[in-house]
Amino acid sequence: MARTAGSHSDITGPRVLKAALQLFARHGFAAVSMRQIAAQVGVQAGALYNYIPDKQTLLFDLMRTHMEELLSAWQDEAGADTAPARLERFTRFHIRYHLERPDEVFVSYMELRNLTPDNFSVIEALRRRYEDQLEAILRDGAQSGDFDVPDPKVATMAVIAMVTGVTTWYRTAGRLTVDEVQEIYWQMVRKGVSA
Amino acid sequence: MARTAGSHSDITGPRVLKAALQLFARHGFAAVSMRQIAAQVGVQAGALYNYIPDKQTLLFDLMRTHMEELLSAWQDEAGADTAPARLERFTRFHIRYHLERPDEVFVSYMELRNLTPDNFSVIEALRRRYEDQLEAILRDGAQSGDFDVPDPKVATMAVIAMVTGVTTWYRTAGRLTVDEVQEIYWQMVRKGVSA
DNA sequence: GTCTATACCTGGATAGAC
DNA sequence: GTCTATCCAGGTATAGAC
Numbered sequence: 001m002a003r004t005a006g007s008h009s010d011i012t013g014p015r016v017l018k019a020a021l022q023l024f025a026r027h028g029f030a031a032v033s034m035r036q037i038a039a040q041v042g043v044q045a046g047a048l049y050n051y052i053p054d055k056q057t058l059l060f061d062l063m064r065t066h067m068e069e070l071l072s073a074w075q076d077e078a079g080a081d082t083a084p085a086r087l088e089r090f091t092r093f094h095i096r097y098h099l100e101r102p103d104e105v106f107v108s109y110m111e112l113r114n115l116t117p118d119n120f121s122v123i124e125a126l127r128r129r130y131e132d133q134l135e136a137i138l139r140d141g142a143q144s145g146d147f148d149v150p151d152p153k154v155a156t157m158a159v160i161a162m163v164t165g166v167t168t169w170y171r172t173a174g175r176l177t178v179d180e181v182q183e184i185y186w187q188m189v190r191k192g193v194s195a
Numbered sequence: 196m197a198r199t200a201g202s203h204s205d206i207t208g209p210r211v212l213k214a215a216l217q218l219f220a221r222h223g224f225a226a227v228s229m230r231q232i233a234a235q236v237g238v239q240a241g242a243l244y245n246y247i248p249d250k251q252t253l254l255f256d257l258m259r260t261h262m263e264e265l266l267s268a269w270q271d272e273a274g275a276d277t278a279p280a281r282l283e284r285f286t287r288f289h290i291r292y293h294l295e296r297p298d299e300v301f302v303s304y305m306e307l308r309n310l311t312p313d314n315f316s317v318i319e320a321l322r323r324r325y326e327d328q329l330e331a332i333l334r335d336g337a338q339s340g341d342f343d344v345p346d347p348k349v350a351t352m353a354v355i356a357m358v359t360g361v362t363t364w365y366r367t368a369g370r371l372t373v374d375e376v377q378e379i380y381w382q383m384v385r386k387g388v389s390a
Numbered sequence: 391g392t393c394t395a396t397a398c399c400t401g402g403a404t405a406g407a408c
Numbered sequence: 409g410t411c412t413a414t415c416c417a418g419g420t421a422t423a424g425a426c
Contacts, residue, residue, distance in 0.1 A: 012391080028308050030225035034420060047392050049421070110305060113223050148386075154371070154379050157364050158357050165356025176349070184349050191343075192387035207409080229402060241404075242410050250402070 013051045015041050020058055025103035029059055029114045059111060060119040066104040067126035073097060074133060083141030084190070090134055091189050092182045094163045099178055105167050131156055138193065148195040159189055208246045210236050215253055220298035224254055224309045254306060255314040261299040262321035268292060269328060278336030279385070285329055286384050287377045289358045294373055300362050326351055333388065343390040354384055 019040035023032040034055060038045040052058045077093050078086065098105045108123070115123060135156040141147035149155045163185055170181060214235035218227040229250060233240040247253045272288050273281065293300045303318070310318060330351040336342035344350045358380055365376060 026308070028223065028225055030223055031309060033418075035418085043391090044393060045420085046394080046422075050391060055420070113221070114226065150382075151371075151379050154376065155383065157360060158380060158383055161360025161363070162353050162357040165352060165360075168356070169352050176346075181349065184346050185353060187345075188350065188353055188387040191389055192383040194386055228400075230400085238409090239411055240402085241412080244403070245409060 012041065012043065012047075016048055016051045017058075017062060021062055021103050021107060024059065024062070024111065025106045029055075029107070029111045056114075056116060056119070059107075060115060060123075062104070063108045063111070063115070063119075063123050064126070066101070066108045067123060067130070070097065071126065071130055074130070078133065083137055083144055083146050086137045087141065087147075087189065087193070088186055090137060091159075091163055091186045094160075095166055095182050095185055096178060098164060098167050099170055099181075102167055105164070109164070131160060134159060141193065145195060147193040149193050155193060159192070163189070207236065207238065207242075211243055211246045212253075212257060216257055216298050216302060219254065219257070219306065220301045224250075224302070224306045251309075251311060251314070254302075255310060255318075257299070258303045258306070258310070258314075258318050259321070261296070261303045262318060262325070265292065266321065266325055269325070273328065278332055278339055278341050281332045282329075282336065282342075282384065282388070283381055285332060286354075286358055286381045289355075290361055290377050290380055291373060293359060293362050294365055294376075297362055300359070304359070326355060329354060336388065340390060342388040344388050350388060354387070358384070 016037065020032070020037050023036055023040060034048055035045045038048050041048070052061075074090075074093060074097075077089060079089075081089075112120060112123065135152055138147060138149050138152045138155050138159075142149045142152060166181060166185065170176075170178075176184075211232065215227070215232050218231055218235060229243055230240045233243050236243070247256075269285075269288060269292075272284060274284075276284075307315060307318065330347055333342060333344050333347040333350050333354075337344045337347060361376060361380065365371075365373075371379075
């Protein structure tokens with residue numbers, strides 16, 4: 001396909017998303033200007049609007065994409081098995097997946113307030129679908145007697161908060177590998193819900 | 196004391212802090228304007244500067260006050276005892292204290308990015324001092340054989356994240372009392388670090 | 391597809407009257 | 409202590425040339 005010399009739409013589009021993601025994660029959505037994003041991409045502010053309709057939609061698309069990919073990745077990994085085996089798989093998956101995407105996680109978690117009500121509802125529904133995956137595991141294990149979980153809803157929130165928390169302190173250059181972190185957290189989760 | 200008719204400095208000052216706290220918690224520091232704060236207080240924007248030097252200092256003061264009061268409240272409650280007893284006290288204290296101050300917690304947690312580097316260092320040091328309280332308990336319990344905690348630093352972050360997470364979902368109007376939530380979380384913490 | 395230029399608005403903060 | 413008025417920097421988004 002012949003293209004105009006200055007045409008880079010196939011490459012600039014993703015770069016806009018990536019720059020926005022990094023800047024939103026670092027400074028927060030409201031604190032980042034379109035001019036900053038443009039500077040990071042290496043274009044002028046006006047050029048951004050060839051790729052995104054507005055700043056709000058940019059945030060929404062980043063968050064929706066992240067949540068949909070998270071759900072899809074878990075669907076690929078989840079399988080039929082005993083509740084304890086599924087819980088271990090969920091715990092390790094969640095930690096690995098989130099540590100591999102610190103910016104996406106941070107933005108999707110911190111910028112809910114900056115979504116319009118309609119966009120917020122969409123993201124919330126996706127988040128809820130993900131949490132439901134864990135809740136189902138805990139319910140199954142409680143019913144089978146493998147777990148002692150008096151309130152599966154609360155236990156779900158507790159486990160999710162705990163494992164998501166790794167993203168606030170883990171650094172690749174630190175003393176622990178991802179495998180070691182997964183193991184430590186899995187032992188705490190396992191014991192925490194044990195019968 | 197005789198006062199000018201329009202003088203309300205003794206009451207307006209705290210109202211500025213409270214309005215700012217609420218708005219920052221709801222919409223985020225960067226998304227809230229001084230004019231919004233002034234409107235909530237019922238004054239004009241210029242009048243705010245009788246009480247605060249600038250917006251950054253306003254945020255910093257809110258966060259520092261919260262962290263200092265948190266530390267001080269825990270000092271009042273902490274006491275010499277076995278590690279398991281101190282861990283239970285810490286868990287219940289943390290949940291109760293945080294649920295009683297959702298706005299302070301949210302702001303102190305979400306707005307770290309919007310502090311200047313100097314202010315950030317101060318808040319981080321206070322946060323670290325609080326986390327050290329829990330870490331000391333976990334180390335003591337590991338040494339005494341009461342806990343099985345292979346990595347006290349990681350366990351500290353895991354427990355803190357878990358119990359702080361209640362603030363994201365707990366609603367006073369919901370089906371659970373604070374006491375019930377404390378009990379559920381305490382059982383998970385207790386089992387999670389158990390030998 | 392990107393640029394320059396700009397419209398239009400809202401931001402934080404200050405000055406000076408009352 | 410609060411108001412009105414205002415400065416000026418910076419925000420999002422658009423228009424039209426290239």
